[in-house]
Amino acid sequence: MNAVEVRNGYKFYGKEKDPKIVLNRLNMTVTHGSIYGLLGASGCGKTTLLSCIVGVKFLNAGKISVLGGTPGKKGSGVPGPRVGYMPQEIALTEEFSIKETIYYFGRIYGMSTERIRERYKLLKELLDLPPGSRQVGHCSGGQMRRVSFAAAMVHEPELLILDEPTVGLDPLLREKIWDFLVETTRTSKLAVIITTHYIEEAKQANCIGLMRNGILLAEDSPQNILSHYEAESLEYAFLQLCVKHGVSDEVHSKLQQISTISNSIAGDDKTVSTNEVKRKNSIESNDSNTACCTGVGDVDCNKKNLVKNLQITTRKRMKALLVKNFLQMLRQPAGMLFLTCFPIFQLVCFYVAIGGNPIGLKLGIVDDELGSFSECWNSSLITTHPYNDTCDLNKVSCRFISHINDSVAIKHYYKSFDEAYVDAKKGRVMGVIYFAKNFTQSMQDIRDEASYAAEGSFENAEIKIYMDKSDQQLTFFLEKKLMQTYHEFIEKLMGDCKYPIKAGNIPIGFKDPIYGSIDGVYTDYIAPGVVMTMIFFLATLITSTIFITDRLEGIWDRTLVAGISTTELLLAHIITQSSVMLMQCVEIVLLAAFIFDTENHGDNFTVILLLMLLGFSGMLYGLFISIFCDSHTMANFMATGSFYPMIILCGIFWPLEGMPIYLQYISFLLPFTLPSIAVRDILAKGWGFSYMSVIAGYSITTVWIVVLLILCLIGLKIKK
């Protein structure tokens, strides 16, 4: 049995109707105890083929057999500890030290600490690794590649897959690695598949596959290929093959490029040529190796390893993953600071900036019943005391003006209405209050004569207010304040005249509120929505960033090849992220309650649980984005593109009742709308699970969690 067999391998990307064929009925055979050099121009499908072999991608048609099983099938051990995979990217956690990296991989492969220690020592010497305490992120490119190589080798796999392992390494180290591979494959059943841009380097392999446009043009030992094409170099043989198979000019030029790269290191290759000769001799003396593509299987060995694989418990792997996630988080002080302080910072900004009463608004005052405003400072302006049930009024406009204090507006006095109006037009004041010449007289006339009052009295007794209404919030505030001022003014006037106070009020009275407070502030209305959007989108951004980074850096694939299932990977992330969310939710609730005095008439637990669930759905939304977006830019577009419509439509800034009915229904389906209402009802009304709005908030969040979970699982499946 061969180590790897691919038969009629067919794989495409994109849609079935318009497929981009990457593997085209490809056949490949790799024997045990041999090195297989997979060569081909960039983009010909090498990485895709390797991904299918290690079981992180699947063929659309054809068959792959790896170590006697089908990759991805239960019990095959692939992906898993039977395979060692070094991807093209570094694919290592930069926050780990070198030693921690090797130990981490050893643990997820289920090795004992003693065995990991032994292997680490050996690989450290072989690969000349830097000191174990050095952080991977602080290593040079070449050092990182060596650590990556060690991580792929630590568990002594049966099949080693190396995607361009020697890029960026100095010739001596390349030689050392090849020596090691040749020696190990000669003395064990290890099968190695290696891709390289240094074509001549592949002469040391037992078998070479020359790949172009998704097919293998040739698969033979280097010696046979060279003699068959009467070529002195593999590059030349490859060129001949491409010409024979009708290569286009474009591919020709690409091959020229490869040739140039190889030539640039020709000097290096010459330095190792003597060793190569030695190695060839050793290869030739090894029967099994020279028997290219016809290797033998070892069923007993496979069974033993399958059992070994089964012994690796999920618990061990989960522990390794969780330790990795938490260490990774803790070793990024800037990230930790952001996660801890950003919600506090945002909440402080929100409470300080939003909901406060506007101050310093300017209001123009024009009073035609006064010769000069200094007349108002005369204490005799106060209403004369009542005689015989009458109450003589005097310059009542001064009374009203004195009630307008700085908390309402800053008064600007004008001599004429025109002058004040011009200033209002120029934006110097927000409005003008005008009192007619015989304002007090007209008031008295109406009081005394009622319906017999002189013509024009009703007009003249009116306090005329002209407002710049271009800013709705300020207008709303000023109107409210002026109405309050009027109430204070009229009540005082009635009191002074010994009239019933209520006689001056309009006959509508707002009594003690059923819920909320008389002075309810806007902040209380939007706070739940703001907090929810914050928790949701923080979880979305963190999750999508982590997963896209892991995928782009190859960490995702490498972890899967190590045998960790997608479920375990997600579970570890959920646990890590949930602990962060719990911390954020608690700090937000405490801050809102104790520093900003937000009253909660309900149960803190009901609020925190709903926030956590919402954060959880935000996390799943982040995962959904990371599955369908190939880059951070796309993910940012998608997150930002959905953020704005969601917060505008969810009713946190404006009551839903102000929307068209059809939009209200759409809004109810969004993740924040019903939960915001629920939290508002918990905080202000003290409602709990027996109330419909709270149940609705929890229900829609649960529905979102289930829908996003299903979409993510489908996405993960179709993206394979």
Ligand SMILES: Nc1ncnc2c1ncn2[C@@H]1O[C@H](COP(=O)(O)OP(=O)(O)OP(=O)(O)O)[C@@H](O)[C@H]1O
């Ligand atoms: N997920 C994907 N979706 C669509 N196209 C893809 C995807 N992955 C790879 N491809 C395309 O498939 C082709 C083969 O890619 P692959 O990475 O397998 O090539 P390669 O031979 O390994 O190249 P290189 O040597 O540059 O790494 C390329 O044209 C690539 O753009």
